[in-house]
Amino acid sequence: MTAEAEHSGDAKSRRDTGDRHGGQSLEQNGEQAREQAGEQTREQSGERPGSGGAERRRAHPGRRALLGWGGAGLAVGAATAGGTAAALGYGSGAESVAADSAGAVPFHGEHQAGIATPVQDRLHFAAFDVVTDDRAALIDLLQKWTRAAARMTAGETVGTGAVGGPAQAPPDDTGEALGLKPSRLTLTFGVGPSPFENDKGEDRFGIKKKRPAALPDLPHFPGDALDEKRSGGDLCVQACADDPQVAVHAIRNLARIGFGKVSVRWSQLGFGKTSSTTPSAQTPRNLFGFKDGTRNISGDDTAALKRHVWAGKKDGAEWMAGGSYLVARRIRMNIEIWDRTPLAEQEMIIGRSKGEGAPAGRRHERDPVKLSAMPPASHVKLAHPESNDGIRILRRGYNFTDGTDGLGRLEAGLFFIAYQRDVRQSFIPLQLQLARKDIDLNEYIQHVGSAVFAVPPGVRDSGDWWARQLFS
Numbered sequence: 001m002t003a004e005a006e007h008s009g010d011a012k013s014r015r016d017t018g019d020r021h022g023g024q025s026l027e028q029n030g031e032q033a034r035e036q037a038g039e040q041t042r043e044q045s046g047e048r049p050g051s052g053g054a055e056r057r058r059a060h061p062g063r064r065a066l067l068g069w070g071g072a073g074l075a076v077g078a079a080t081a082g083g084t085a086a087a088l089g090y091g092s093g094a095e096s097v098a099a100d101s102a103g104a105v106p107f108h109g110e111h112q113a114g115i116a117t118p119v120q121d122r123l124h125f126a127a128f129d130v131v132t133d134d135r136a137a138l139i140d141l142l143q144k145w146t147r148a149a150a151r152m153t154a155g156e157t158v159g160t161g162a163v164g165g166p167a168q169a170p171p172d173d174t175g176e177a178l179g180l181k182p183s184r185l186t187l188t189f190g191v192g193p194s195p196f197e198n199d200k201g202e203d204r205f206g207i208k209k210k211r212p213a214a215l216p217d218l219p220h221f222p223g224d225a226l227d228e229k230r231s232g233g234d235l236c237v238q239a240c241a242d243d244p245q246v247a248v249h250a251i252r253n254l255a256r257i258g259f260g261k262v263s264v265r266w267s268q269l270g271f272g273k274t275s276s277t278t279p280s281a282q283t284p285r286n287l288f289g290f291k292d293g294t295r296n297i298s299g300d301d302t303a304a305l306k307r308h309v310w311a312g313k314k315d316g317a318e319w320m321a322g323g324s325y326l327v328a329r330r331i332r333m334n335i336e337i338w339d340r341t342p343l344a345e346q347e348m349i350i351g352r353s354k355g356e357g358a359p360a361g362r363r364h365e366r367d368p369v370k371l372s373a374m375p376p377a378s379h380v381k382l383a384h385p386e387s388n389d390g391i392r393i394l395r396r397g398y399n400f401t402d403g404t405d406g407l408g409r410l411e412a413g414l415f416f417i418a419y420q421r422d423v424r425q426s427f428i429p430l431q432l433q434l435a436r437k438d439i440d441l442n443e444y445i446q447h448v449g450s451a452v453f454a455v456p457p458g459v460r461d462s463g464d465w466w467a468r469q470l471f472s
Helices: 017-045 063-067 135-153 244-257 302-308 343-350 379-383 427-437
Strands: 122-130 186-191 235-241 262-273 324-333 398-404 410-420 445-455
Touching: 122 244, 122 410, 135 186, 135 244, 235 244, 235 324, 235 445, 244 262, 343 379, 379 427, 410 445
Parallel strands: none
Antiparallel strands: 122 235, 122 262, 186 235, 186 445, 262 398, 324 410, 324 445, 398 410
């Protein structure tokens, strides 16, 4: 996890079946009541169906001995907090769009927002399991999700809003974002490997033949200690915003809309972005205290994005053209051990100075990396593109803290997110390199969650919806 993390690079905690089915009946009854009452209200007011009456949101003991588990060589370098960004190489210029925390990010476009978009301060990431085998029901959900996402990212409430609707039916919006500004909310949607073919070999939705080769099941990397309850997922939504309540509101409402069709498998809150797509911005720091993301791919470097991030029409899955592939890794940091490590050793492990963020042998953060001057086993050197056949990925990771464990140790680390054109040619070889060789850093980190998703191209207009090309 380093400032240069060069490129860095949960099982089914499904709800009880009985609860799900019982809740589904209540949800269906509530939805029917809401629709009936809503139609009466709209007819009386002259409002067209589906238009919504949304309220506007104001718009030095030995390291191995201390670790306890013997430094089980946790593969992580790539996924480490900074470790990956530097290898990415920064873009061609400063981001031209000002980061106005009160503003709204356009939802419609060639690519989904939340990838090359300037990174927001907060994250709520959720993975879902699809609990229906009905293709039409899934398509209907994706259409509803898309409409709700377009409204929420514009600073509007879902459907007819949180108040003012039929008193005898649950409101369309949960209401906790009333009065809040859009906060640059972006909602980025992805499809995991399992909807194409589940672990029983079933093609539930008739899309098996459309699975991209660039969306493989991730292998088990050396040192992985994955918790199935924090891994995998049929679908995902990445909500990023400058206000955490806006991000949580978005995921909460999508989960509510999906009740009976999807269930939340796992989710993760994040803060303090650990990478940036805006080179002119101050480089953020990870929880090891090092600058992270110095050389991440810039959001305005169109050439680098086209080459390394966006899927092309000739890549083998036409429906993915303009999309990307997302790898998420939950990386726990052994904070207490790191905090007792001498500064000189920390800097040697990372390959950058802790204060300025300069690469070893250099004076300033953005000075070019000179691999010959780097400590041989430093994270920056091992994750650098020149050490990995030119591999680059776009990172959008976040710090996380989830309280403490049973021994009083801080449950904290990096929620690593990377976008790339082909997982087989980017994250997998990069992580294998770091898992096998980034031995010193791996003593302080452990990969405990993992998932991979295909992120379709952007929603073009109000008649389009998430993954429409996949189901066409």
